[in-house]
Amino acid sequence: MGKTIAEIILSTKSRSDAHAGDIVVAQIDLAFVQDTTGPLTVRQFRAGGFKKLANSLKAAVFLDHAAPSQSREMSNDHILLREFARQTGALISEVGDGVCHQLVAESLAKPGDLIIGTDSHTVTAGGLGAFACGMGSSDVAIGLGLGRTWFRVPETFLVELKGKFAEGVSAKDLILYLIGQIGADGATYKALEFGGDGIGGMSISQRLTVSNMAVEAGAKVGLFPAEETTCRYLTEQGRADHYTPITADGDALYQRVIKIKLGDLEPMVAKSHTVDNVVPVREVIGTKIQQVSIGTCTNGRLEDIEIVARMLEGKHRHPDTRLIVTPASRDILMSATAAGYIKTLLEAGAVILPPGCGSCLGLHQGVLGDGESCLSTANRNFKGRMGSAEAFIYLGSPATAAATVVKGEITDPREFL
Amino acid sequence: MLTGKAFKFGDDISTDLIIPGKYAYLRSNLPELAKHVMEDADSTFASRVKQGDFIVGGNNFGLGSSREHAPLVIKMAGVKAILAKSVARIFFRNAINLGLPVLVCDTDSIGDGDELEIDLQSGVIKNKSNGKQLAFGKIPAVMLRILDEGGILPYIEKHGDFRL
Numbered sequence: 001m002g003k004t005i006a007e008i009i010l011s012t013k014s015r016s017d018a019h020a021g022d023i024v025v026a027q028i029d030l031a032f033v034q035d036t037t038g039p040l041t042v043r044q045f046r047a048g049g050f051k052k053l054a055n056s057l058k059a060a061v062f063l064d065h066a067a068p069s070q071s072r073e074m075s076n077d078h079i080l081l082r083e084f085a086r087q088t089g090a091l092i093s094e095v096g097d098g099v100c101h102q103l104v105a106e107s108l109a110k111p112g113d114l115i116i117g118t119d120s121h122t123v124t125a126g127g128l129g130a131f132a133c134g135m136g137s138s139d140v141a142i143g144l145g146l147g148r149t150w151f152r153v154p155e156t157f158l159v160e161l162k163g164k165f166a167e168g169v170s171a172k173d174l175i176l177y178l179i180g181q182i183g184a185d186g187a188t189y190k191a192l193e194f195g196g197d198g199i200g201g202m203s204i205s206q207r208l209t210v211s212n213m214a215v216e217a218g219a220k221v222g223l224f225p226a227e228e229t230t231c232r233y234l235t236e237q238g239r240a241d242h243y244t245p246i247t248a249d250g251d252a253l254y255q256r257v258i259k260i261k262l263g264d265l266e267p268m269v270a271k272s273h274t275v276d277n278v279v280p281v282r283e284v285i286g287t288k289i290q291q292v293s294i295g296t297c298t299n300g301r302l303e304d305i306e307i308v309a310r311m312l313e314g315k316h317r318h319p320d321t322r323l324i325v326t327p328a329s330r331d332i333l334m335s336a337t338a339a340g341y342i343k344t345l346l347e348a349g350a351v352i353l354p355p356g357c358g359s360c361l362g363l364h365q366g367v368l369g370d371g372e373s374c375l376s377t378a379n380r381n382f383k384g385r386m387g388s389a390e391a392f393i394y395l396g397s398p399a400t401a402a403a404t405v406v407k408g409e410i411t412d413p414r415e416f417l
Numbered sequence: 418m419l420t421g422k423a424f425k426f427g428d429d430i431s432t433d434l435i436i437p438g439k440y441a442y443l444r445s446n447l448p449e450l451a452k453h454v455m456e457d458a459d460s461t462f463a464s465r466v467k468q469g470d471f472i473v474g475g476n477n478f479g480l481g482s483s484r485e486h487a488p489l490v491i492k493m494a495g496v497k498a499i500l501a502k503s504v505a506r507i508f509f510r511n512a513i514n515l516g517l518p519v520l521v522c523d524t525d526s527i528g529d530g531d532e533l534e535i536d537l538q539s540g541v542i543k544n545k546s547n548g549k550q551l552a553f554g555k556i557p558a559v560m561l562r563i564l565d566e567g568g569i570l571p572y573i574e575k576h577g578d579f580r581l
């Protein structure tokens with residue numbers, strides 16, 4: 001019997017013939033923490049009696065959620081994490097370098113890798129064909145010390161994509177549509193694997209957007225095969241040697257197959273307060289929006305900023321709507337600056353936040369007030385997520401965000417084509 | 418045998434409802450953090466919950482972030498088990514790792530304030546307030562072994578590695 005991508009990677013990493021439902025202990029290639037879950041990981045690592053990292057893995061610490069820190073408490077947590085990195089030799093990513101998931105994709109994740117991170121959006125690296133999944137602090141602490149952890153090999157849902165996106169429609173609309181269809185727990189414990197001819201036209205940036213939100217359907221991983229596009233991306237990043245092709249076997253056994261014609265999709269939004277509360281943009285057109293947030297590990301990449309900058313060229317934000325743009329990494333900010341996008345955004349009235357999580361989790365910068373509505377390109381719209389529990393978060397694509405900020409109300413981006 | 422009162426919540430209790438991201442700066446000060454447990458779902462919960470009580474949810478309990486602080490503050494509040502129709506994957510694993518049982522069952526017949534008696538061994542929940550009995554789904558064997566040791570750290574301390 002053939003294997004899915006999840007089964008192939010977990011078989012290799014556990015040196016066994018792994019099939020859905022099996023419990024395996026597998027070798028980890030990369031384990032990482034960020035600054036809100038890292039301190040507990042460090043404490044659990046020490047409480048577990050570990051002194052050093054397992055030799056077999058790469059370890060990384062990202063200071064990204066409070067970047068720069070907004071409070072003495074977070075600064076003290078940063079001190080603890082820097083010390084841990086110094087003591088153990090873990091890589092450290094400083095304040096302003098960017099969001100963990102973007103940096104993992106840019107420089108660390110390889111196709112076929114097994115990656116764990118103390119952040120649910122660790123799934124993002126699935127866009128490169130890595131089995132990457134989020135875990136809690138204790139699991140990652142033990143992973144760091146032992147170099148391995150246990151997994152239940154997930155059943156896989158194949159999402160078969162056909163054709164090409166229509167103009168004004170992108171990867172974000174696709175993943176919102178899918179989550180709307182299967183629900184926020186529609187893929188709990190499962191692997192989502194994306195296939196079909198439609199993926200050929202999707203850039204790595206788009207694949208990362210889709211994999212990033214696999215967890216919003218409850219999935220353990222969101223996997224793309226690694227093929228030419230992946231090879232090209234890694235080569236551009238100067239790490240062609242990290243490429244290995246990964247595809248599922250032709251006779252792999254899927255628990256469910258979901259077929260989506262990309263050309264049939266239209267711009268979508270998730271209304272507050274759940275990610276599966278998805279409707280086409282046209283159903284909420286005219287909803288007043290006080291803040292538009294563009295960025296995060298979902299949609300803070302160069303392609304996203306480019307779409308927004310092109311749409312905002314010569315235009316200005318609506319007087320009642322603030323525009324906050326947070327590039328996902330330093331590299332992205334530098335490229336966006338060099339391309340002139342940042343200038344365009346500033347001229348359109350944007351506030352540019354340092355690379356990192358920005359306003360995504362309501363910890364600092366861009367916190368919403370009572371009764372306010374935000375259109376965000378992030379992945380979560382839970383009640384209280386961006387500060388006030390009395391605020392409303394709508395999730396949409398960068399193009400929808402750009403159209404919305406000009407009109408001050410939710411707007412179909414195709415109006416601007 | 419566990420006995421206590423049910424605190425009933427609805428579907429989709431996210432980790433942001435359990436402990437919002439805006440309090441991330443308190444995560445190295447657990448007693449302070451724990452004061453905000455369930456705050457955005459029910460702001461009176463922290464002051465009403467007692468040692469031995471239960472949190473009862475609906476579908477997809479604990480969806481969202483990987484923050485282990487979510488089950489941790491629930492445990493610190495004295496809650497002895499979480500009952501829900503379904504549970505998000507990372508939250509499930511985190512709770513078990515902390516030695517906090519998560520029981521999957523049809524929670525519709527449990528009302529807010531009901532007195533429950535739970536037998537972890539036999540898998541039966543008695544609702545003393547309405548006389549009904551419920552069975553909960555088996556906790557996967559691996560997780561049961563971790564739970565039996567009181568969590569993943571004691572488990573690894575005892576076995577030195579994963580012995581599945």
Ligand code: SF4
Pocket residue numbers: 065099100101119121296297298356357358360361378379
């Ligand atoms: S950008 Fe948002 S979703 Fe992504 S890691 Fe940061 S807080 Fe989490």
